[in-house]
Amino acid sequence: MSNVVLEKVSRTFGEFAAVSGVDLRVNEGEFVTLLGPSGCGKTTTLRMVAGLEQNTGGRISIGGRVVSDAARDLFVPAEHRALGMVFQSYAIWPHMSVFDNVAYPLRVRRVGRSDMRRRVLEALQLVEMADYADRPAPALSGGQQQRVAIARALVFEPALLLLDEPLSNLDARLRAQMGSEFRALQKRLGITSLYVTHDQEEAMALSDRVVVMQAGRVLQIGAPEDIYQRPASRDVANFFGSPNLLPATVVSCARLSDADFALSVRGSAWEGTCHAGEARAVGAEVLVLVRPESMRLAEGTAPATGALSGRVVQSSFHGARRAVTVEVHGSLMHAEVPATASLSEQVTFTIDEKAAWALSA
Amino acid sequence: MTVSADDSLHDSGRPAPTARLFAALRLLRATAAGRIVGLALLVAVLALLSVYPLSMLLYGSLHSTPPGMAGTFNLDGYRDILTRENSITLVNTVGISLAKTVPSLALAVLLAWILARTDTPCRGALEVLVTLPFFIPPILTAMAWGMLGNPQVGLLNQLYQAITGSSAAPINVYSYGGVVWHMMQYSVPFLFLLIVDAFRAMDPSLEEAARMCGASRLRTFRTITLQLMLPALTGGAILSFIRGIENFESPLFFGAPAGIHVITTDIYDSINQRSPPQYQYATAVSFVIMALLFLIVLVQWRLLRGRSFATVSGKGYSPGIVRLGPWRWVTFAVCMLFFIVTVVLPVGQLLIGSFFKFFGFYQWDMLTFEHYEAVFGSSEFWRGFGNTMLLGLIGASATMVLGGLVAYISVRTKWRGRSLIDAMAWLPWMMPGIVLGVGFLWGFALLPRAIPIYGTIWALLLAYISLGTPLSVRVMSSAYAQLSFDIEECSRVHGASWLTTMWRIVIALSWPSFVVGWVLVFFGIMRELSASVLLYSIGSEVLSVVLLKLWVNGNAEQVSVIGLMMMVMVILFRWVQLGFTRRHLGTL
Structure with a gap:
């Protein structure tokens, strides 16, 4: 009605x-x-x-x-x-x-x-x-x-x-x-x-x-x-919080369902997998959206593949969580980590790839 | 509020006299004793301007002979009030004021609604035109309407007779209707100015909510808009009613010839028209009118207590504008008609009157410049013009400085005695011009001979300052109230002294209001008649008195010439004021 x-x-x-x-x-x-x-x-x-x-x-x-x-x-x-x-x-x-x-x-x-x-x-x-x-x-x-x-x-x-x-x-x-x-x-x-x-x-x-x-x-x-x-x-991604957008090139693309595709991508600082809503051609430029809470603080210092290393520029305490700004290869990235985590000056992050999402560049 | 930087920041190389003044002020400020001396000085000035004439009124009302003569004290003045004629005078005073307030309010609401809430074309220009009558000295329109609506030779009656061919004269301004009609030309724009902002500032969602609830536009206006405006309307109506009681020009010009008397003209007559002058009676009647005003103020206070609605939300919405379609030309015509009747007709009459040999006989061969020659060759005119200008300039400046000081102390300090100062400055508000004139008349006569102020223009100056002070205090108070305390405190925290803060921050930010207030006070002085006519003497006439004398002598033609000059000045000043206000204050 x-x-x-x-x-x-x-x-x-x-x-x-x-x-x-x-x-x-x-x-x-x-x-x-x-x-x-x-x-x-x-x-x-x-x-x-x-x-x-x-x-x-x-x-x-x-x-x-x-x-x-x-x-x-x-x-x-x-x-x-x-x-x-x-x-x-x-x-x-x-x-x-x-x-x-x-x-x-x-x-x-x-x-x-x-x-x-x-x-x-x-x-x-x-x-x-x-x-x-x-x-x-x-x-x-x-x-x-x-x-x-x-x-x-x-x-x-x-x-x-x-x-x-x-x-x-x-x-x-x-x-x-x-x-x-x-x-x-x-x-x-x-x-x-x-x-x-x-x-x-x-x-x-x-x-x-x-x-x-x-x-x-x-x-x-x-x-x-x-x-x-x-x-x-x-624009929509930018509207919520302070997302990280990583430029990357599509290496391969696999169809999971009608509106879900698994991409593997390679960027200058990082390579790994992410999801997309439509098929992307191999070699296409994309932006990979990574929300700050999808950044995981890695144990140990050895940089594995698919990890990002950088220097902590700023850190602020928000009760349950701590917001951290990290400089990685000259660009700033935002991460949210548990407030109890101990931070050294150099940190390494991995990315929760299930939550990574490809946008048109 | 915008203030250009160069006005407030020329700091380097401050001239020496200012520095000395600052040093002296600093001394006053520096010690508690200095502050007390300063305050005492201010209290003394205010006492001279308000308490002194008031107490002289009381003295005079009990004193059996005219000012300055030996006499006895008795209650004869008050006993003389209790007559049958005087009860008619009282009924006239209240009745005429009521009769003009009610239709004025209706018309003002209509005009305010048209200009604030509809899409009528040229609203900005119309608003200027519709409010213009308020700034024209009433004596001018009174004389113009005396010519327009004269039952024998009035232009309107001549036009009517020429059109209809009848010999009847339907318009006679010398009547109750004429008095009310003339008062309305001032009270409509006055009420309009008071209520239009309430219309403009109303949160439109209050009305939209009613429409979402299913109410039609008319029902919304009736049950929401008008109800929310009620406190503002009541307040405005009471003020307008008070001004109606204080009004002098309308009953003097249109009432007195027809035998209609009100309290103000009664006071005037008993001093100027009776032989010997009845000073004791006039003073006693002055107390009656003040008591009446006091009563109204009490009623107003009771009515409006806690009844003011905050209808303005934080969000900077423009009010809901009603689209009138073709009707917007009708509303346009309503506004233009008001302007034509209240401004164009009287000004046109003055223009015509000034060029014809005799008022009332409008033939081509009667055209002449002789009145202009007579006026410009008359020493009396130039003296009056000079006196008005001099008093206007000095009076407006002094009034605004005084008002600025009083407002600063009562709004922005926590000094003891500030409410006393505020109350003393407000006191003249309760005294109509004619009453204040009587009070000063007694006051000057009782001064020691070493202070020969009576009969000079300085007597008029004191009365003008006294009459203008309540207005100047109000203007400056609202200007200071808009400045947040933070601004002043911030300057102090950053190391500026109190004086530097005053100079660089408070004055720098409030001077546009000072200028606007100055122009308003100047207008007030230019139009003042009732106190002037009691306090002038040969040599100290002001323009309004010169006009009145010429009018009484039947010289309507020269009146037209002088009236036209004054009208040009009014329009010029109003134009400058509007331009200035727009530039520096952002609103009308």
């Missing part, structure tokens, strides 16, 4: 294309996150789904009904789309009580008094705010406002929930807690959700699928694991 379909959706402001040619399908009950740096068009995309912004190209349909089609000049405004939305600033109305805030959508829909009271309290119970119903809205903390905003968005049982960076104004500890609470609620209600964030960890922790956007375009759509371990491009 609540499939959201975006077909070639674009939005231009004069000469500037904020969003260009976005294709996306969100399945029923799915939690999809639009992820990207600020200015990548993710919020504009969400606002076009909401009906707060009109798309200048393409078509948007929600639940099988076309709500916006630039070609036919069709546009259903926000108030007639019946979607729930949680704003970055929460947009809790300060001149109303918590109850009145949540009751507003029902008042607009002329729901009867007793029915309204029951539904508002139910919605507040969902977010554990029923005790605060009579509080004036300005007396709430950030986290509480967030909960009220969610209750208000859910109270009229919309088919789709839109969330625009809802956690970015909270402090780190509360952000993690609210995130997992919201995900649990979303799963329990089975409500289709479209979520916008610039925080890659948040996106990976919460979503069924992640849409990585840059400069108004979709770079990759996939499950968080795929996006992280098998990125489609260098």
Whole structure:
């Protein structure tokens, strides 16, 4: 019912294309996150789904009904789309009580008094705010406002929930807690959700699928694991953490399944095996993606084949792990090692080849 | 806020007088005793400007004879207030102010919404045009409307008669309607300036959230936008109401000829129009109006306590702009119509009036330059012009320096006595110009003969500084409040002395606000009539007084010429101010 379909959706402001040619399908009950740096068009995309912004190209349909089609000049405004939305600033109305805030959508829909009271309290119970119903809205903390905003968005049982960076104004500890609470609620209600964030960890922790956007375009759509371990491009790989990209030449290529190929490669500093999503010709140039946590500190000093040796340039302690920057043949590489490991000035690393991934150079 | 580097950083080779001044200031600053002397000096100046005239009012209201004459103390002044006519005067005062505040507020909300929240074309230019009437001295538009809306020979009535062929004169500005109408030309832009930023700064997601909940645009405006604006609207309406009660020009020009009296004109009449002048009565009435204002301020304080909503989120969003389609030309026309009626019509009348031999008789053979010759050949005009300029320059500078000092002490120090200083500087705000004029009248008369200030332009200067100080303190306070303490402390930590910090950091960053405040105070002095008309004497007339005298003598043609000159000055100053503000403060 609540499939959201975006077909070639674009939005231009004069000469500037904020969003260009976005294709996306969100399945029923799915939690999809639009992820990207600020200015990548993710919020504009969400606002076009909401009906707060009109798309200048393409078509948007929600639940099988076309709500916006630039070609036919069709546009259903926000108030007639019946979607729930949680704003970055929460947009809790300060001149109303918590109850009145949540009751507003029902008042607009002329729901009867007793029915309204029951539904508002139910919605507040969902977010554990029923005790605060009579509080004036300005007396709430950030986290509480967030909960009220969610209750208000859910109270009229919309088919789709839109969330625009809802956690970015909270402090780190509360952000993690609210995130997992919201995900649990979303799963329990089975409500289709479209979520916008610039925080890659948040996106990976919460979503069924992640849409990585840059400069108004979709770079990759996939499950968080795929996006992280098998990125489609260098830009997507760079978006998460500080990856190592080793230039290498393909020596051989073997097909394991439709989308999994085993390559053996040789680079200037390192040779070994890695995986790829498509067949690569022998002799082709690739970049091998190695995440810092796939770098293994080697025991002993004898450099085996497939090992990298270098000098420790910088080392910082992060509790469970230690982040190390190593200079190998003039280029810097990042590694994460157990905090208990003893480091000498010269270190040798091996690479977890199961996690190494080839990208087009 | 941007400040060019060369203004704040010319350090090498500081001139000697500045160095000496710095040394003297350093001495003051260095010791606790020095600071106390400095503070005492400031308190003395403020006391002279506010507490002295206020206490003289009290003295005068109890004193049976005019200032400077031997008399007895009694309560006759207060007893005379309790008459039937005076209760009508009180009802008039409050009623007229209410009658102009309510429609002004509605119109100001409409204009603010159009200019802040819609895609009406040329909004930037329209905003300048719509706020222009606020800066025109009311005496000018009063005289222009006196000519436009005169029931016998007014241009509007002549036009009506020429078009319809009837002999009826539908417009008469000498009426309740005329008084309200003239006040509205000021209160609409005044309210607009007060509320437009609240419209502009509102977090758009507050409204978008309502629309996501299914509310239509109209419902959103009614239940969200307007409700959130309510504190700002109430605050603005109360201020506008207070200004309506203090207003002098509108009831003087349009009320008095029709027998409509309000408190301010009553004070004026009892001193200037009655023989012998009723000083004791005028002073007693002054206390009534101050009590009324005090009551309103109390109400305002109670109403607005804790009712200000922080609707501005951290994110630098532009507010939601409503696309009006073809309707945007209608809203454009509404703004232009307001500008035409409040500025173009009066200025046009002055222009026409200045070129015809007699006001009201507009035929080709009546065209003449003789009024220009008469005005430019009149020593009275040049004296008034010179006095206004001199008082404007000195008065605005002195007021801003005083306001800057008071604001600095009350905002940025923890010195004891700072709230006393702040309160003393705020006191004149409770006194309409005419009341302050009466207070100074008594005050100057009771000074020892060795200080012959009464009848000189310095008497006017003191009154102007006193009237302008609350404004200057407010402007400078908000400028200082924007500077974070870190900036000042950072400079101290890096080894700069307190004085260097003041000079290089605080003044360097707040001088644009100083300039903006200076222009506002200058405008205030140029338009001031009610205190001036009580405190001037032969030789110390200012332009507004010269205008009033010419008007009373029936010389509407020369009034037009002088009015036109002043209008040109206003527009010039406003233009310079706008350009300056845009460059240095980034906003209007």
